[in-house]
Structures are given as structure tokens and as C-alpha cells.
Amino acid sequence: MTQGVSYRLIFDAWMEWVTQLAISPGKQTELAALAGSGMVSFTLRLPGAMVGEGDSWLSKPTEDRRFSSADWAAWPFNAFARAHMVAEDWWLEAARNVPGVPKRTEDEMQFLIRQMADTWSPANIPWLNPTVISRTVQSGGFNFLQGIKNWWEDLDRLLSGAPPAGTEAFVIGSTVATAKGKVILRNDLMELIQYTPVTETVFAEPVLIVPAWIMKYYILDLSRENSLVQWLIARGHTVFMISWKNPGHRDRDISLDDYRQAGVMAALEAVGRVLPDRKIHACGYCLGGTILAIAAAAMAREHDERLASVTLFAAQTDFAEAGEMLLFLDERQIGLLEDLMWDQGYLDTRHMSAAFQVLRSNELIWSRLVRNYILGERDQMTDLGAWNADQTRMPARMHSEYLRGLFLENRLTAGRFAVNGRVVALRDIGTPFFVVATERDHIAPWRSVYKVALFTDTDMTFVLATGGHNVGIVNPPNSGFGSYLIDRRRQGQRYRDPDSWAVGAERRTGSWWVAWQAWLEELSAAERAPPPGMGAPEHGMPPLGDAPGTYVLMP
Template sequence: MAQAFDPHVHAAWAKFCQTLSPESVRLAAVDWASHLALSPGRQLDLAWLAWQEAVELAATIMQPSSEVTPSRDRRFAAAEWNNWPFHVWRKAFLLRQNWWEQAVRGVWGVSQHHEDVLSFLARQWLDITSPGNLWCTNPTVLQRTAGLWGANFAQGAQALAADVLRKLQNGPLPGLERYTPGQQVAVTPGKVVLRNALMELIQYSPATGQVHPEPVLLVPAWIMKYYILDLSPHNSLIRHLVEEGHTVFCVSWKNPDVSDRELGMDDYLKRGMFEALDALANIVPDAHVHVAGYCLGGTLAAIGAAALSRNGGNRLKSLTLFAAQTDFSEPGELGLFIDESQVSLIEAQLAETGYLKAEQMAGAFQMLRSYDLLWSRMINQYLLGEATELNDLMAWNLDTTRMPARMHSQYLRWLFLEDRLSEGRYPVDGRPVSLNDITLPVFCVGTETDHVSPWRSVYKLHYLTNTDLTFVLTSGGHNAGIISEPGHPHRHYRLGTRLQGMPYTDPDAWFGAVPEQQGSWWPAWLAWLQAHSGAPVTPPAMGSAAYPVLGDAPGQYVLVK
């Protein structure tokens, strides 16, 4: 049939447009423009808003600098932006940004998704025109240039040339060699006790004479390397757990290639979490397990816990979720890239390549945080001449992974597009699982500025389960909010517990009722784990006859690029 030719065309189109669907954008634009054309009243309102903003800008032009109110927008927080004419350029930009935000919102008949897409694209376009991105309209850059007699531009030009050359040669960023897994990061002592085609299981050496009898199994997401949980010794969650008397196991996922294209969500559940639990049952016999999952690993842990509960299993002691969604109906800005057209385009490319490239995932996240990950870096490095010093978290973020074709398609369709998990339609062994079957105590962490798993979306677990649920909302984002070791400055969190049978409280009411506490949330989680653990016992042996030691941590899979 002639239709058999279409997938090749679709794959070529996906490659050309970098897997960002122009059709999705066009549909959103047509939806907005056609409905706005039928709304003359709305057009008049927008014209009136433009007039009001023009009057406000004119008043700003005449306003003395001494009366200028500092901006709350962190892009323009520097004191120099309060001086003339910079405060005028700042005001003009913010007014233009406000007008477009009002223009794409609230138009009769336009879908919420299309509003969100256009709002996001308008922000991306406006960011390009920000006065902070040009040397001649950025007062901080001009001040630095005057103070250094232009040396900052010379330094920036050198940095730009080095970045271009490194990109052409596909070379690493300077400083990455200081964060090699097994040498500077991922150095908590341990042994690999299981290796299959999908993951390695690491058992960490005890650091105390006695340990709690229930081991902790960490299930990270496979869209990242596991050692975000074992960064440098001072901020390693794994080391912290071990030093507090816990026996810790962690899954280290394989970085898949084209031969793994048929790996699906079921494979990650069964060959990942379930086989790890089998190993723990052999190494630490008769012990119930504290399972903790991070991001997509947390979603998988919730699916696994629900499946075990459905089957009458009692292998788990508790469930902890770090920045993990179980309801995907409101996934935040990540949902901008997920609709039928977008997913179909991704699937077309996956059919050709067998996996999703790490750069594509990183590019999507970069667009979500364009100022933090793109513009601010370019300003600092190329205009201000400030070298970017890598830290361990930044280096880990550059150590990217790929996504198997089948799994990524199921992940996008089953969880995002169809929201099967929250609706009790997610299949395990051919039968749907329900999160309401989970009777374990649950500890759930959301982060305030999370662009990947918005905390209000994470909070929805409250109405999907009817078990004891302790919810923590911590400062920071998807990664920095979780890696929040004691002693880290400027950290705070809120903690509240909903006991089984208590009525539901919506997230905003919860936020207003629960007091803010200063410091790291890690000690609160450790106290919660201890409250759900037995009296300390002698540490178990490293591995067992059935699961012999295969090598030292961090293992082999984490080193595969």
C-alpha cells in the first residue's frame, strides 16, 4: 500500500523540526486567531490595554530615577536597572510581555492546552528581545565593560569560540573530568550484587555497627543516571542513609541503545523493581522493604506497590516518592510538548532510531527553563566574561541517558495522554492496578519550583490513596530540592500528615495551613523511616550465594555514555 511510505516521511519531518511538532503550534495559533476574530469585544479590550500600557510607559519615561520602584523580576533585579533609560527599556519589555500574556488568555472558545502553548511560545519569543540579552541595553554589562575597558568582551569571545569548537568536535565541557563516577562522585562504598540486561543492583556497605532491619531500595528514574542520589560525599543521600544506620540498595539503570528498542514499561517494572526486590528477599531474608522512587522511578514504585497490594503481597514496609507524579492530568509546562500530534511525531522518529536521544530530552527541559539554562548563562559567560564553574549537580545533569522507543511511547501515551494510572486503567500482567489498593504508609516530597513534576500535581496522590500520607513541600526545583542535605543554606520545607480516613484538603489550603520550617527535609524523612522501622540488628552480608558480589560500586552501567 502507498500508505507504507508515510512513516518514512513522518520520520524525516520529525528529524527536520527536531521532534517539535509545527502542526501543534499551527493548530494552537489557528484556534486562537479564529476565535479572537469572532470576539470584537475582546479585541477592543486588548486595544484598550495597549493604550493604557502606552500611557504607563510614557509616564515612566518622564519619571525621575529616584522614584523608580525596583523590579521583582529577577532578570532585572540589579540596582542598575533603576537608572534612566534602563528602567524605561525594562518597563517597555514587561508591559509588552504582560500584553501578550493577556492576549493569548481568556479568548472565547480557545482550549486550555492551546492557550498554554501560545503563552509559552510568546514568552520564548519575548525572551529573545529582552533588553537584558543585549550588551548595549544591559546596564550591568555596560558597567562591567567600562570597569574592565572591554576585557569582558574579549573573555566572552574566547569562551564563545571554545564552546563552538567543542560543539563541532563533540567534546566535553571543561571541568567534567573532576566529576567522574567512582572517583569524585558516586563514591559511597558498595558492591554490585545483581546485573541483568536492564539494570545493576548496588548494595552499599554498612557504616554503623547495627542497622535497621528493613532495607531501603532506591529506584531512580531511567531518564537520569542514578548517582544524583550519590553525588559528592557531603550531599549524597545514599551516604546519609548509610551513616544513619540503614541498609541501602540502589538500582543503576542501563543506558539503552538501539538493541533495546523493544523494552517497555513492564520490563522496567519486572526486570527492574521486582527483580531487585527478589534479590533483597534473598540477601535480607524475611525483611520488609522501604521503597523510595525518584521522578519516573517514583511513578514506577507506586505502580509496583499497587500491583503487589493487589496480589496480596506484603513485601514492602513503606513507600517514598521524590518529585514523582501519579496523576498526569496537569503535568505543568512539560505538557506543552505532549499532545497527539507531538507524540505521533516522536513515535515516528523513535521507529527510525530505536531510542530517544538524550539531547532531545535535555532540549525540552532547557526550553522550560530558558532563562536559567540558556539566557543567563550566555549573558554571564559571553557578555560579562564570567567563567561558568561546574559543580557536581551540573556535571551529573550533563551525563545524560537515552530512552528505548517502546518504553518512551508507552510513557507518553499511557501516563501523559491517557492518564491511565490515576484512572485505574494502568495494566500490570494484563490487569489494571489501582493506587487506592496501596495500604502502606507513604512519604511524598514535592518541590516548590519543579518544572518537571509540579508540586500540586504530585500532591494529587492525596485523593488517589486512602492510607497514611506524609507530604513534604520543599524549596528548590526538581533536582536541587531533592538534593538538600543538612547544612545547605537557604532551605525550608513544609510537612503535614493526612491519616487514613481524614478528609481531603486541597493543595492551596494545605499550603496556607502548614507552617514553614527552616533547614533540610532529610532529617524529617529519616525520622519517619525510623518510626516505621524495627530495632537495630547486625548488618546483613554483602550479597549472598544466589546473588554473589559482581564488582565494586558504582558498577559498569553508570559509566556507559
């Protein structure tokens, strides 16, 4: 009924803040003074806002996305927007520096206040939103009728379990996930895809990509024009990709280490059969990057030298600063999720989706509701949006181990994460790293991703790209979008904190894909080789079928 959210956490945070604020007269006096000065400033600038003076607030569109439209610069809507922002700032200040309130509770309260502010924003109230008023006048109210139609259609799809409107245009294997290849390995957890080369010769060292199992793999093989897979093979790389199984009730006991053994290690073994005695460029995205880092540390401990390099896309190895995902994650929340997963055997897709949307509620919830159900518009579905709607489940045991061992206890960088009964250390990894983070990542904040530099001592290139967790990664060179900071730390150089790194890094325009491919080429042998055959029939591993395989089609 609560969609997996422990409301006791919210209630406890609220009560702790209210109780401490009630016995803090100094903070109360400060807030009263702030409210008074805010009201005076608002009143004094009100006449200027009424006549559109250039120095009055909101005479130009604000950087706040809720009020970025030029319509909000006109009276009286500029006053509505400014009053809302002043009130929001006051409430956020009320949650700061309250004597006796721990930093964690302070962060929780600020998060809750932002959620409430997003909910009650005048942008969400039709008669206070100038864009809605203008559209209503122009259409004679037809926008509301169209909005009701959109709402009814979405409700019908939700109740029937159908995907969102527009996703039917993106068909796996036809519109998206179209790179040619063969499934060369299948086990109870994943399929391994080997992609067909398109060049006469290839780099000797293949690339193995480990995507996150939170979502399906083909975010890296969307439409032809923004497929990282197709971009790599066009430049002479032999590419392998893991396609994870969508777990069900029977998979409840799959562990986090199963994803390492039956996923990463099984894939490395299979690639080694196709290309014997070749080192491998391993790449992991999000949670796939985390498990790849764990596997690489365990391999380094055992003196397994099959890796030529390690690349991490928006992947965290230290979770002490994992952002807002950590705010309401404690024993009570994990206990509730474990009870829920015990009943189902997995974490349902709607719980993961709801958590990610709340992190960006203004963009992913309220703005969308206004556009679709009040303005009567329809968001044009994209290949990335269709992929985002194609969600997967999480096995109960794995998700519990992941939340406790990594998020809650941060064992990997604390020296307490064991593989096969022995602790592993990222510092043991001697292969070069290429690490990509994104500026607006709410799932893996870039400063958290950067902390891999604190726990490794090898050659590392770090990239900070514009965009978010998905858009910042899926950014092909032909998009003409974005820029990135890049800098290289040589082995043995002293550590720099993330802000110092950002000051000294080089800014480049365009896609970071180009820099990564150049880095891979630098670490590869100069001699090109003939393309390998598909699979390894001589080792009992013949092709099992065409890409994209069967696991990606599982509902």
C-alpha cells in the first residue's frame, strides 16, 4: 500500500526537526527576522514588478525550470513565482542549522520540503500558470478535454499493464537493439552477445560491456544513430555485451556474487574462448560498473591479468556520498523492502521507477502532469524514453545484499567486502581506469563516482560530462550536444579532491565517446587482426541465435 516506502522514517525526521526547532529560540528569532525581511523586500519590489521594470524580479525568465517560460515575467505571474520561491527558501532555511538536529535529519527535511514545494508550485495550479491560461483561451478549453483523454488513456494502460503511449513505435530487434550479432552463451542469469564486425580488420583486444541489471542492456544499443555498440564496431572494436535475465519469483535467492560469477566472470571466460590469449577492455555501466570493479579487485588479488583496462560509466564504488538515494535508507526502510520482497521474491519495477522519479519530481512528475493532463499535450516518445519504460525486477536476496553491503555499510571501500571468503581491495587493481560521471546525475552523483580516485593507485582518466545519468552517457558525436571535462592522473600522483580536479581539468566540446575510443586505441596493440569468428564451436560454444537474444524480450 505504501509502494515500499517506510513512512515511519518521514514521520521520525519531521518530529525530530519540529521538536528541536520548538526549543531553539535563537533559530526561531532568526527565521522571524528572515520572514520579515523577505516580506519587506517583496512589498518594496511589487510596484516595479507590476509595471515591468527591468530590475524587478522575474523581469526575465529565471533559471528555475518551473518558471523558465517568458510568460512568468508578466504581472501578476511574476509575483506568484517570486512569492513561491521566497517561501521555499524560507522553509529550506528553517531546516538548516537547527541546534540538536543531526546532519542526516537536516538533509531529509530539506528533501521533503523540496518535494512539498514542487507539489504546491504555482506552475502546477492551472489558474496561476500563465502558459495554461493562454492555452485555454486559445483553444477554448479544448486542452482540458484533451488532457482528460490523455489521462484516461494512461490510466487504462496502467491498469492493464500496457507500456506508456508511444512505446509501441520502438520494437526490440527492429527499431532499437538492432546491432547484428549472435548470442554465444546463455546461463540462468544472462546471455552474452557477440556483435558482428563491420571492418576488414579489428583491434586485437575486444571490449566487454557489463550493463546494469536494473534496466535492460540496450540503452547502449538504441537507434542506429545513438548506439554505442554500433559506433564501436564501426571503428574496429570487437564488442561483447551481457544481456541480463529479468528475474522472477523463482530467482529470489540469486545473490550479488552470482552476478559476479555467472555474469562478469562467465562472460570473461567466454570471450577468452573466442579470442584466446587476448586481454580484454572491460566496461561497466551503473550497477554493472560496481560489480565489474568488485570482479576486477578479486581478479587482481588472484593475479588474474586478463583485463587490459577497466571503464566505469556513472558507477559508484564508494557509497558514503551517494546523494539523495541514501537519505531514507536505513534498517527500517531495508527491513520493509525485505518483507515486501520476501512475499514477491523480487523488487517490483514500479518501486524502482517511483524512487527515481521522486529524485527529480519537478521534471519527471509535475511538469509531465501539467503538459499531458492540463495543457493537453503528448510528450513525444523517444528511444531512450521507450527503454526507460521497459523496466526489470531485482532478485530479493541480491537487492538486500546490495543495499546492506554497499549502500548502508559501504563495505567495498571500508575494506570489509569479501569475495570467496577473503576481502578485496580496489587498490590491488593495476590496469588503467577510464571513469565517466555526469553533472546532473541524481542516481550516481559525480563527486561520489570520483571517489574511485581515492581508493585506487593506477593510471586513471576521469571525465565529467554534461547531462544526467542516461542522457550524459548516451551522447554520440553526431548529436552536437554537450561538453565534458577530462584529466588524467598518472600512477603515483597525489590525490586531488573533486572540486580541485574540476578547476584543473580540460574542457572539450562534443561527446566524450571520442576521447574514450582514443584511450582504448592507445591501450591496444598497434597490429590489427582479422575479425574473429562468431562464438567458439571448437570449445563447445556455438552461436545460439541472433541478437538481441531472448532474455531482453522477457516481460
